[in-house]
Amino acid sequence: MTRETTRHQMQTESFDLLVIGGGITGAGVALDAASRGLKVALVEKGDFASGTSSKSTKLIHGGLRYLKQFEIGLVREVGQERALIHQLAPHLVIPEKMLLPLIKGGTFGKWATAIGLYTYDFLAGVSGKDKFKMYDKEETLELEPLLPKDRTLGSGLYAEYRTDDARLTIEVMKTAARYGAVPMNYVLAEKLIYDGEKVAGAQCKDQLTGEEWTISAKMVVNATGPWSDILRKQDRSLTDKRMFLTKGVHLVFLREKLPIRHAIYFDVDDGRMIFAIPRQGTVYVGTTDTPYAGDLDDIRVEEADITYLLDAVHGMFPTIQLGAKDIVASWAGVRPLIYEAGKKASEISRKDEIFESESGLLTIAGGKLTGYRVMALKIVDRVCKRMEQRFDLEFGDCQTKTIALTENPFESYQAVLDYEADLAKILTENGMDAKWATYLVQNYGRQTDEILAAMKEYSPDAMIQAEREFAKAKEWAIEEDDFWERRTGRKLFWSV
Numbered sequence: 001m002t003r004e005t006t007r008h009q010m011q012t013e014s015f016d017l018l019v020i021g022g023g024i025t026g027a028g029v030a031l032d033a034a035s036r037g038l039k040v041a042l043v044e045k046g047d048f049a050s051g052t053s054s055k056s057t058k059l060i061h062g063g064l065r066y067l068k069q070f071e072i073g074l075v076r077e078v079g080q081e082r083a084l085i086h087q088l089a090p091h092l093v094i095p096e097k098m099l100l101p102l103i104k105g106g107t108f109g110k111w112a113t114a115i116g117l118y119t120y121d122f123l124a125g126v127s128g129k130d131k132f133k134m135y136d137k138e139e140t141l142e143l144e145p146l147l148p149k150d151r152t153l154g155s156g157l158y159a160e161y162r163t164d165d166a167r168l169t170i171e172v173m174k175t176a177a178r179y180g181a182v183p184m185n186y187v188l189a190e191k192l193i194y195d196g197e198k199v200a201g202a203q204c205k206d207q208l209t210g211e212e213w214t215i216s217a218k219m220v221v222n223a224t225g226p227w228s229d230i231l232r233k234q235d236r237s238l239t240d241k242r243m244f245l246t247k248g249v250h251l252v253f254l255r256e257k258l259p260i261r262h263a264i265y266f267d268v269d270d271g272r273m274i275f276a277i278p279r280q281g282t283v284y285v286g287t288t289d290t291p292y293a294g295d296l297d298d299i300r301v302e303e304a305d306i307t308y309l310l311d312a313v314h315g316m317f318p319t320i321q322l323g324a325k326d327i328v329a330s331w332a333g334v335r336p337l338i339y340e341a342g343k344k345a346s347e348i349s350r351k352d353e354i355f356e357s358e359s360g361l362l363t364i365a366g367g368k369l370t371g372y373r374v375m376a377l378k379i380v381d382r383v384c385k386r387m388e389q390r391f392d393l394e395f396g397d398c399q400t401k402t403i404a405l406t407e408n409p410f411e412s413y414q415a416v417l418d419y420e421a422d423l424a425k426i427l428t429e430n431g432m433d434a435k436w437a438t439y440l441v442q443n444y445g446r447q448t449d450e451i452l453a454a455m456k457e458y459s460p461d462a463m464i465q466a467e468r469e470f471a472k473a474k475e476w477a478i479e480e481d482d483f484w485e486r487r488t489g490r491k492l493f494w495s496v
């Protein structure tokens with residue numbers, strides 16, 4: 001569908017639900033609502049996933065550190081959810097074993113770690129060979145020789161999942177569109193509109209052409225993450241519960257500069273923990289967690305962030321020497337947390353919360369990438385309840401537990417690996433590097449067949465050309481970064 005057709009549809013039709021914000025939360029809400037039969041429009045002021053949803057640590061995880069804060073309910077919910085999201089998109093949400101080194105004077109002792117990981121696996125329902133394992137000092141140093149020999153006491157190895165946050169958002173959005181949702185990127189919801197006292201849509205502006213139009217909807221969900229309070233203020237419903245934003249930075253290095261063998265979750269001197277995660281020819285390290293009150297549309301990696309992360313790496317891997325010049329890519333984003341008086345940034349809960357205003361504006365904020373489906377379920381349940389009360393309209397129950405996140409999905413992770421092995425063979429036989437098989441499968445799943453069919457020859461350039469056409473025609477890519485960063489991740493991980 002072209003932008004003109006979408007705009008025409010938005011201008012002329014009336015919707016049950018308008019979702020404002022095209023990050024993972026908005027995409028999840030659009031999919032849940034559309035699959036229950038609601039007529040849904042969604043607007044995103046930049047590209048889909050251009051906010052926090054492309055700036056995360058890219059883990060679909062149970063949040064081990066929340067266990068330390070005794071947020072048992074949260075750990076259980078996201079822990080179980082990660083296995084489900086893996087099933088719904090096995091090519092995109094990939095198992096990744098995480099090493100938790102035990103260091104002299106570190107956060108966790110041996111017994112605390114064993115009990116913690118046992119509880120973590122138990123809450124998340126992890127079973128079989130995926131269950132955690134404990135290693136002694138020698139075994140740990142064999143697993144990860146870069147750890148400090150004098151301070152390493154042992155380690156735990158446990159199951160997590162890695163994803164590409166932006167691609168996950170795009171696939172959820174595409175699935176929502178397959179169920180009839182009408183999403184459009186580069187459209188700002190400038191002003192909420194009201195029918196009497198009740199919110200009834202928004203005045204919108206195309207950020208590329210300047211055209212303006214109104215979208216009418218029975219109900220409106222504000223899924224603008226870090227921007228949530230702007231619409232709540234407009235709605236005169238900004239109460240004492242407001243957003244508290246903290247910045248998180250990640251840096252990417254060449255794997256040869258930081259040749260770790262495992263994804264590692266390790267201690268920093270200030271009592272926090274950070275990740276170092278290998279990804280193809282690179283390793284990314286993060287994150288920082290500092291209060292943020294700056295420009296939401298221009299979040300920068302500062303020198304202090306770089307120093308913090310480099311010091312953390314040097315502290316844990318004493319033979320490694322990295323400098324700012326070794327950074328090959330980076331990203332910075334803000335967490336949309338909900339303010340809690342007297343708490344430090346890293347202590348504030350990552351729980352989600354729904355705010356409902358007198359006008360009927362529903363805002364969903366906080367939460368995690370990992371919990372997007374459950375967040376959507378909760379808010380669409382609320383939307384459906386109000387639809388019945390206010391408009392006498394009934395909609396069905398949540399369907400998303402069984403909706404695969406691509407057309408023609410893989411039935412299992414083994415099927416993904418088999419497909420990738422076959423593809424690697426075809427590509428290498430035709431003179432291309434086998435790494436492109438991993439790249440294609442992890443990005444597109446079986447949609448890779450469409451990219452291959454559009455390639456005029458087997459070459460990296462022909463592949464980019466075919467991908468560009470696919471991104472434009474099927475995934476709403478417009479600007480250069482839409483393609484290089486959010487449709488393909490090439491800019492971050494695949495330029496080497």
Ligand SMILES: Cc1cc2nc3c(=O)[nH]c(=O)nc-3n(C[C@H](O)[C@H](O)[C@H](O)COP(=O)(O)OP(=O)(O)OC[C@H]3O[C@@H](n4cnc5c(N)ncnc54)[C@H](O)[C@@H]3O)c2cc1C
Pocket residue numbers: 020021022023024025026043044045046047048049050051052053054055056057058059060061187188189190223224225226227246247248249287333334335336365366367368369370371
């Ligand atoms: C550093 C960091 C690391 C993280 N790591 C993880 C992790 O590993 N795993 C995990 O599960 N979670 C993680 N998270 C949390 C997760 O990334 C966020 O919870 C999630 O991405 C929030 O998504 P969202 O859709 O609510 O917000 P966003 O992705 O920010 O989406 C909101 C969108 O609304 C749009 N918008 C704003 N105003 C308007 C308007 N008026 N009109 C139209 N559009 C508008 C914005 O452009 C934006 O795209 C991390 C977060 C950070 C910052």
